[in-house]
Amino acid sequence: MAVFQLIFREPWPLGQELRPPGEIVLEGECRIPGATPDKIEKAIRFNAIQIREVPAPSYSDTAADAPAAARRRKPK
Numbered sequence: 001m002a003v004f005q006l007i008f009r010e011p012w013p014l015g016q017e018l019r020p021p022g023e024i025v026l027e028g029e030c031r032i033p034g035a036t037p038d039k040i041e042k043a044i045r046f047n048a049i050q051i052r053e054v055p056a057p058s059y060s061d062t063a064a065d066a067p068a069a070a071r072r073r074k075p076k
Contacts, residue, residue, distance in 0.1 A: 001030060002035065003028065003030075004037060006026040006027075007022060007023065007024055
């Protein structure tokens, strides 16, 4: 999968600071085959992409999702 970066093109206020050109806003893998920076930029420009925050899983959530066998102690 290709890794893409969203980078400021010009100075922009974000997070109570003026961000300089070239600063990386987001970086991640794109799961869509054949995606290119131009195609992603066009989709953003035409408001076809929604950006949302994905909450990090808490420790209790991950422990509850683990299989019961993995949580059991191994016999000595």
